[in-house]
Amino acid sequence: MVVGGDLRLKGKSSVRAYCERLRTLFTTNISDAMDRLNICGNVMSPDIKPVISGMKVCGEAFTVRATRAIKGETLEEYVYFLKHLEKLPTGAVLVIDGKECYDVALWGELSTNWAISKGLGGVVIDGRVRDIPRMTSLKFPVFARGSVPTDAVGRVGFTDINKPILCGNVIVKPGDIIFGDMDGVVVIPKSDIKKIVDLAEEIRSLEDKVRERLRSGDSLLTLVREFGVL
Structure with missing residues (x-):
């Protein structure tokens, strides 16, 4: 697959190579590069921040949208969602559109332990999390709009699995590169990654x-x- 002109992303190794370069940069460098390239609308809402101070996240997006659960279908929706999560590749970043569910926590310490066991690159949520004291010791990159103690089980369903979503006011497509640090989160279209990273380094x-x-x-x-x- 030809991506970004003469750039060919061959499997996960190329994504990892770009993520290694991105981790030496900051989201400010990427934002400035996209400004100069006239690539607009790729910086998420400033309300989405790392749950643990100092964390960076970088990897390919796997997307999902959280919705209000339909009574009687909650368990089935969770099973369907979890089956897809089990297929996530190492290094993937789970991106959740949780705008409909700000009053419940879409992520917590148990979910974080699972993500670590799967080798995920991180989680970015347009929504809330919980269990922050226990998550802090795990040192896993989770970005969210804050916390709330209310559990999502029985209240939330999932749809648009690995389809384009709106997260933090940015359209995120499966395979986009997600990069976040203390200043926020940027979404890098895979087709533009070479020129964006090259310019950001300059x-x-x-x-x-x-x-x-x-x-x-x-x-x-x-x-x-x-x-x-x-």
């Missing part, structure tokens, strides 16, 4: 030069005019 290098010049006493105004970064 921007980081420019910022390093600006940082050195600032330490040498140069004026910020002069450097902004010269390099165009801030």
